[in-house]
Amino acid sequence: MTSTTVADPAEPAAPVAPPTGPSRLKRLLRPNPLILLALPFLLLYLPRFVDNTTLLQQVAVGTVFVMFAASWDILSGYTGQVNFGHAAFIGTGAYTVALLSKYEPGVSNELALLAAVAVAAALGLLIGVPCLRLKGPYLALATLSVAGALVQLTFIYKSQTGGEDGIAGVKTVVDGAVSGPVGEALSKLVLGPLTFGALTPFNQYIYVSYFVTLVVMLLMVGGLMALGYGKRGLVLRSIQQDELAAEAAGVPLTRYKLGAFVLSAACAGLAGGLYAQVQGTVALNLLAVDLSLLIIIIAAFGGAGSIIGPAIGAYIVILLQNYYLDRSTDLFLEHPELKIGTFALLLIVVLIVQPRGLVPPLLQKLSGRGSPSRSAGATMAESGGAQP
């Protein structure tokens, strides 16, 4: 009996859209190359064209948020274990760095970051294990609760953590053994050594922060993308699509799910720690629910399950929140809580109305299935065109 391809005369014509061939497969396994090359260059040379140091400072914050979003995505967008308390990992990293800076100033910046990664990863393991058997809503509640519990923990040790006021005077990236020189070198490269040398120390610190965060972000996002678009990323996705089927395919579920949790936590911890070193302070906002929601919003508008999508979303949202909204009306300046409130409201509206092409990709990715709509016809159509 031959085993060549057998034509099946009874096979029905392909429903709705014809298979689009190799391009579909490619898009799954490789991101848009244009963005991939253009974005880093754009970001690298931005300071050459933009003089506004306040704006650059916020772009640097955006860069850190790219890391927050990317680390969230490798877990929630890929394995479908949607984390509603990502701030827990971020804040853990940030506070680790801050506490080390406060109590053990002899510890180098780089070592502090390593510690941040380790502690955050440990937390990821601690939470990941009980959460293995949790599905959607329960996982959401659990992760939300953990972040809240960490806020309480911060209050309990108020004297060490500074409670509501947080910790100030964290050693900044400029003081770093590696980060300082790297940041400076890049600043001189882009701005020119004379221009950089002529700047005030504060402005120099802004440029150094800008480039250090950029370098770390490119490395992290690059690594996560290599993972996400590679073999392991495919396995992670399969877990999101159907855990039982993945097991039947021989996938060691626990190892992958837990691994994603720990990786996500470690990356978030690193980003959080770096953020502390860029801002020079840490406070409770890094553990708050608001931050967790903001990251979800970023992923929602950027497109979860692609790493690069949330990255773009991060810049847009952060620049909006920290720069442009402040300049629009005094209301936002005096009452910063209105900003997240406005975003929340927008998100709600978008989720209810669900304009085609905007939110469905996110929900599709997060719930691991085709269209959010129940009708089979829509499912066919949506999955035909909804790849990011």
Place this chain on the structure above:
Amino acid sequence: MSALLEADAVTRRFGGLTAVNEVTFSVEQGAAVGLIGANGAGKTTLFNCLTGFDKPTSGDVRLRGKSLLKMARHKVVRAGVARTFQIVKPFPDLPVLANVMVPLIAGGTKGDLKAQAMAVLDRVGLAARAASPSSQLSEGDLKRLEMARALATKPVLLLLDEPFAGLSVSEIGVLSDTIRQLRQDGTTLIVVEHKIGSLLQLVDRVVAMDQGAVIADGEPQAVMRDPAVVTAYLGGGAHVDTQ
């Protein structure tokens, strides 16, 4: 001759209900065994116990003499026991090729994964649909994909759960050919099926179950004529569904 798979007094209780009752049989390497029984006879439960998707309340399941009971599900698959699902479970948003690549990756396969995945798709006749999202496949193709995915785990023992359910006559024909080819290539098969006629053309041994226990085990025609089987499964009407 040592058996490939042994079920040893496998019992599975759910609270007060005994779904599988002291089932014992063994399957030799290279055999093709059919498992039949009315709905509720315990086939699926037994199936799940044999494949590591459920743990028996008592008894043992051994592959080449080694108990499968303590193994994690993915380890059972790695040991060489693969299964398909009665209601197909593809990875809906992944292309067909990717569906088959996952088990290859999980199994630590080296080399050109895409090519190896294509080879598996070729075996089941799905190579032409490699780039389609699996959500766009017909039922028959989805069954073939189930099988492709199971094959990609390089099993020594393949358990098929009602592979012909929901398929047209021609689709059954195509699938049967593929299954027969698998057998020729050396895979041992256990097939749960309701479509007796189609099943009998694939297997050389039939195990019949009723209310959790094995009521007949042996040569297909003999089992089909066994009065206990006729009463329990065919409802006394005594004619084999030849579809």
Place this chain on the structure above:
Amino acid sequence: MDVLVQGALTSAVIALVALGFSLVYGVGGIVNLAHGSFFMIGAYSAYAMTQTGAPLLVAAVVGVLAATLAGVLLERLVIAPIRHQEVAVLIATLAVAILVQSGVQFFYGGLERQLPGFVDGAVSVFGVTLQQTRVLAGLIALVTIVVVLLVLTRSPAGRMVRAVAQDEEASRLIGVRPERVTLYVLAIGAGLAGLAGVLTAPYGVLTPTMWLLPLTQAFAIVILGGLGSIPGTVLASVVVGFLDRFVAFNVKDGDIKVGLVTVAVILATLVLRPQGLLGKVAH
């Protein structure tokens, strides 16, 4: 003894929150991350009324009504359109919780507020001296819970609710409209949570982030008590309620540590006994 009595009272109040939360999930299949917001709305609305000089009873009633109204609005505007999309509901309700939090922060700032007690003076219960307010709160909570349970188990309305909880599609066949039932259950659940907020307000402080702890405790109760099990919910409420008071009294900085301990209990339960205390099926 002190802890015993206080624990009983606290359990009753906590059960109010948990019952609403559990019912909404059991009936509508919806996990409402903004459930704690009803609690907060109840408390802040009552506070706002006292600020205008209204008598406490009126303030309390307004608090409950405001929470109930919030529940109705949430169901009609946010949940109804996306009922069957689990992820969307989760994200949307979280966004609502943050929206409410922002609103409260905008109007009242981040500072803590306090509500005066309902009744002055202390009373002796089983030899324990308690604020009359607390006793009153506990009694009201207890009575409310009993009433709710009776309605659920005895009345035709309750039968409707349980029908939908068991099988939504089947209930449609006997003339029940699950969408309506979900609305009622959510509204009532919101009201119960609002009542809990009103009852708790006098002997606690109000902050814009006070919605998270009740949500966490409701979650702990659902995990401990097993999904959809009313007796489980009640039993678990007792456990969590006692735990709450035990930690508050016997541990240094107890008030703050409650949240932490609750989460630890949740995680431990998930690892050791995922089906909870009374649940039968592992989730």
